[in-house]
Amino acid sequence: MVSNGSSTPPIPLGTSGERGKEIPRKGFWKTLAVFFALFGPGIITSNVDNDAGGITTYSLAGSEFGLSLLWTLIPITLALIVIQEMCARMGVVSGKGLSDLIRERFGARATFYLMIALFLTNLGNAVSNFAGVAASMEIFGVSKYLSVPLSAFFVWWLVVKGSYKSVEKAFLVACLFYISYIVSGFMVNPDWGEITAQFLNPTVEFTPQYLTLAVGVVGTTIAPWMQFYLQSSVVDKGLKPDDYQYARMDVVFGSIIVNIVAFFIILLCAVTIHQAGIQIETAKDAALALAPLAGKYCTWLFAFGLLNASLFAASILPLSTAYTICEAFGWESSVNRKFAEAPQFYGLYSIMIILGAVVILFPDVPLIPIMFYSQVINGVLLPVILTFMLILVNDRRIMGKFTNGWALNLISLITIAVLIFLSGAMIITAIL
Amino acid sequence: MAVSPNSQVFLFLSQILGKRIVDSAGRVQGKVLDLVVAVADLYPPVTAILYLPERAKSPARFSWNKVTHIAGQVVVSPPASADAPSGNLGEGELLLKESLLDKQIVDTHGAKILRVNDLHLLKVNHNLFLIHVDVGFRGLMRRVGLEKAADKFFQWFFDYHLTDHFIPWRFVQPLSSPALLRLRVAQDRLSLLHPADLADIIEELDIHKRTAVFQSLDVETAAEALEETDPKIQVRLIENLNPAKASDIIEEMSPSEAADILGDLPKEKAEGILKEMEKGIAEDVKELLEHPEEKAGGLMTTAFPTLPPQATAREAMEFLRHEGENLDLIDYLYVADAEEHLLGVVSLRDLLLASPQTVLGDMMDVRVVAVRLEEEKEEIADRFAKYGLKAIPVVDEENHVKGVIPFKSLLEVVAPQLGK
Numbered sequence: 044m045v046s047n048g049s050s051t052p053p054i055p056l057g058t059s060g061e062r063g064k065e066i067p068r069k070g071f072w073k074t075l076a077v078f079f080a081l082f083g084p085g086i087i088t089s090n091v092d093n094d095a096g097g098i099t100t101y102s103l104a105g106s107e108f109g110l111s112l113l114w115t116l117i118p119i120t121l122a123l124i125v126i127q128e129m130c131a132r133m134g135v136v137s138g139k140g141l142s143d144l145i146r147e148r149f150g151a152r153a154t155f156y157l158m159i160a161l162f163l164t165n166l167g168n169a170v171s172n173f174a175g176v177a178a179s180m181e182i183f184g185v186s187k188y189l190s191v192p193l194s195a196f197f198v199w200w201l202v203v204k205g206s207y208k209s210v211e212k213a214f215l216v217a218c219l220f221y222i223s224y225i226v227s228g229f230m231v232n233p234d235w236g237e238i239t240a241q242f243l244n245p246t247v248e249f250t251p252q253y254l255t256l257a258v259g260v261v262g263t264t265i266a267p268w269m270q271f272y273l274q275s276s277v278v279d280k281g282l283k284p285d286d287y288q289y290a291r292m293d294v295v296f297g298s299i300i301v302n303i304v305a306f307f308i309i310l311l312c313a314v315t316i317h318q319a320g321i322q323i324e325t326a327k328d329a330a331l332a333l334a335p336l337a338g339k340y341c342t343w344l345f346a347f348g349l350l351n352a353s354l355f356a357a358s359i360l361p362l363s364t365a366y367t368i369c370e371a372f373g374w375e376s377s378v379n380r381k382f383a384e385a386p387q388f389y390g391l392y393s394i395m396i397i398l399g400a401v402v403i404l405f406p407d408v409p410l411i412p413i414m415f416y417s418q419v420i421n422g423v424l425l426p427v428i429l430t431f432m433l434i435l436v437n438d439r440r441i442m443g444k445f446t447n448g449w450a451l452n453l454i455s456l457i458t459i460a461v462l463i464f465l466s467g468a469m470i471i472t473a474i475l
Numbered sequence: 476m477a478v479s480p481n482s483q484v485f486l487f488l489s490q491i492l493g494k495r496i497v498d499s500a501g502r503v504q505g506k507v508l509d510l511v512v513a514v515a516d517l518y519p520p521v522t523a524i525l526y527l528p529e530r531a532k533s534p535a536r537f538s539w540n541k542v543t544h545i546a547g548q549v550v551v552s553p554p555a556s557a558d559a560p561s562g563n564l565g566e567g568e569l570l571l572k573e574s575l576l577d578k579q580i581v582d583t584h585g586a587k588i589l590r591v592n593d594l595h596l597l598k599v600n601h602n603l604f605l606i607h608v609d610v611g612f613r614g615l616m617r618r619v620g621l622e623k624a625a626d627k628f629f630q631w632f633f634d635y636h637l638t639d640h641f642i643p644w645r646f647v648q649p650l651s652s653p654a655l656l657r658l659r660v661a662q663d664r665l666s667l668l669h670p671a672d673l674a675d676i677i678e679e680l681d682i683h684k685r686t687a688v689f690q691s692l693d694v695e696t697a698a699e700a701l702e703e704t705d706p707k708i709q710v711r712l713i714e715n716l717n718p719a720k721a722s723d724i725i726e727e728m729s730p731s732e733a734a735d736i737l738g739d740l741p742k743e744k745a746e747g748i749l750k751e752m753e754k755g756i757a758e759d760v761k762e763l764l765e766h767p768e769e770k771a772g773g774l775m776t777t778a779f780p781t782l783p784p785q786a787t788a789r790e791a792m793e794f795l796r797h798e799g800e801n802l803d804l805i806d807y808l809y810v811a812d813a814e815e816h817l818l819g820v821v822s823l824r825d826l827l828l829a830s831p832q833t834v835l836g837d838m839m840d841v842r843v844v845a846v847r848l849e850e851e852k853e854e855i856a857d858r859f860a861k862y863g864l865k866a867i868p869v870v871d872e873e874n875h876v877k878g879v880i881p882f883k884s885l886l887e888v889v890a891p892q893l894g895k
Binding site for chain 2: 137138139143146147150151152155156278281283372373375
């Protein structure tokens with residue numbers, strides 16, 4: 044298109060950034076403007092991470108162990124930043140998605156089994172998110188037989204009939220709703236002095252329940268699908284190596300936000316449910332228990348947050364899964380194509396949503412075992428993917444001069460070792 | 476699989492990789508790592524085997540001539556000895572696993588980007604040729620080691636006979652290295668694609684491959700493909716070129732498309748390219764750059780035919796024959812006086828049907844549908860719909876003809892709203 048010849052020519056942005064938007068050229072405002080034009084992938088990924096499963100785990104952590112698990116959020120944030128930063132860097136430098144890189148480097152067989160595992164664990168996540176929709180809408184008095192089919196249709200329609208731009212905008216707006224948890228956190232007037240003390244003197248209880256929940260918090264915050272989703276979105280944005288600093292800011296910012304939200308959920312449940320000594324098993328229990336302790340608005344805010352998180356994750360997760368698998372096998376994959384042009388892509392996407400929703404509607408479906416096995420596959424898959432990532436990010440043919448330094452490799456190795464240990468511990472304790 | 480010397484046998488690369496290499500006495504020499512082909516031929520013959528010698532750490536290669544059998548194991552005679560270090564690929568040589576297996580290729584016949592699951596080879600007498608690329612599900616299952624299981628499952632469950640999905644090698648353009656794209660064969664194959672398909676393929680590739688593919692095209696094909704490419708990607712592609720090459724490509728494009736691209740580029744880059752361009756074209760483009768992008772002035776092209784009213788139909792035909800190559804449209808001839816006031820219009824149909832001596836002034840239609848420079852695109856779309864025209868001229872306040880909007884330029888503006 045022809046510019047109107049005004050004094051500052053438009054700076055071309057990434058492939059899905061706003062085109063023709065004029066950006067001031069100097070200093071802080073320029074930096075800020077470029078950041079907002081390029082941000083998104085990291086923040087969206089991190090927020091999807093706080094899905095129904097995440098909120099449930101945080102609620103349980105707060106209500107069973109009070110503030111004593113809060114400190115784990117600090118190492119988790121660091122690990123999340125380190126891992127996500129590698130993905131963003133690989134995306135920017137190679138211009139390829141993670142499953143693309145894995146397929147080209149590790150061949151068809153490894154990729155095939157990896158993708159099957161990813162599909163199964165993400166299917167489990169889809170189920171838990173529709174369970175989250177059902178639970179939160181029941182707090183508002185809506186039957187799951189109405190809320191689940193409607194929400195399933197909504198997320199399906201959003202992607203199949205909408206364009207990617209509108210989808211991305213809708214998702215960015217959805218990120219704002221996580222503030223409802225922060226508001227609820229402040230509504231209960233927590234004792235900030237004690238919270239600070241908990242961070243300064245981290246304690247570990249060596250009981251199976253404590254360790255299981257600690258592993259749960261780590262596992263729900265660092266999930267396999269995120270690495271694929273983040274890297275693909277970075278590639279989709281068309282970021283250049285010059286823009287890399289903004290991608291990194293985005294990732295750091297997103298990783299911090301996700302843990303702030305987690306912090307407030309644990310806090311909220313700790314100062315209310317834990318102090319009252321109430322036993323809960325689900326996020327819905329948590330929301331309902333809040334009403335007599337912190338007022339019904341707090342319950343509503345909590346339920347609304349859960350609904351938003353579940354819907355958000357229910358649309359992104361199947362999308363990311365379909366995208367990742369199609370990329371690995373070379374099938375057409377784009378939300379900008381029609382159904383008949385990309386049958387595998389839309390097929391996978393639709394199957395995950397339909398299965399995820401239908402399972403919730405059956406009265407006697409064993410939800411707990413489904414969630415459990417999905418978590419187990421998650422736990423096995425994550426170290427494998429992280430190891431692949433570490434090999435890829437150190438490959439000069441792919442990364443050129445952007446490979447990991449020794450310090451980053453050391454931190455990543457420690458992170459992976461701890462994750463392998465935790466996943467192994469969880470699986471073993473669960474089986475025994 | 477017994478192989479007699481004169482038979483033809485199909486083989487898959489996945490069946491050969493990892494095979495044991497033995498000499499005629501049965502002593503193990505090593506195992507197959509990769510095959511080297513000479514890619515310049517229509518069906519590339521395998522010229523050498525890259526192998527990991529027994530008890531060695533680094534790979535080596537030996538010539539294909541030494542292979543006597545390739546059935547259960549690869550039999551070589553005389554015994555394998557490394558002919559050359561593995562790193563040295565000769566001119567026009569390609570490693571099959573390294574540069575094709577699991578990588579993306581362009582199917583130039585179906586205009587699609589696909590991922591290679593396996594390679595299909597044909598053994599004729601003693602030579603092995605690459606003939607097909609396997610991109611199908613069955614090939615994927617073969618790699619996973621579940622080919623038979625998948626066949627049985629589909630037969631039993633869906634009563635569906637799983638078939639191979641092959642693409643003949645002559646329609647395959649590998650993308651894995653820039654060197655492959657510089658080959659003569661590559662350029663011929665990519666230029667077979669329709670520019671719009673080529674543009675779609677370029678858009679789908681990652682940044683590095685995109686640039687490599689684009690830079691491998693000849694100037695004319697590059698310009699055609701660029702016109703069809705998404706504006707954001709256009710900018711990226713041009714930014715990565717030096718001004719001289721960029722200006723060569725942009726000169727080949729229509730002035731309005733050229734102005735669109737230059738308008739989106741950073742100012743210094745755009746000026747650098749304009750300086751390198753041929754003067755006449757650069758002037759046209761600069762003029763178009765002055766107009767806002769979504770109004771008539773920004774949509775129009777300046778490469779259109781104008782003739783004086785006293786010209787005859789014969790002269791007009793001569794003019795089109797000589798100049799038509801450089802014009803963006805010849806559906807209409809615009810009749811203007813010496814000061815470029817728009818007087819009338821003659822359609823190509825009228826011109827072809829008129830007797831050669833008729834003067835344009837006599838045959839022209841004076842009820843010209845024109846728009847002003849600052850007309851909005853919605854208004855222009857309405858005119859096209861109402862009068863059913865292929866192009867509309869653009870005039871200034873004094874009725875000087877400034878340019879013409881071809882229907883195609885407007886289509887690009889309104890198409891997104893048509894639910895494309």
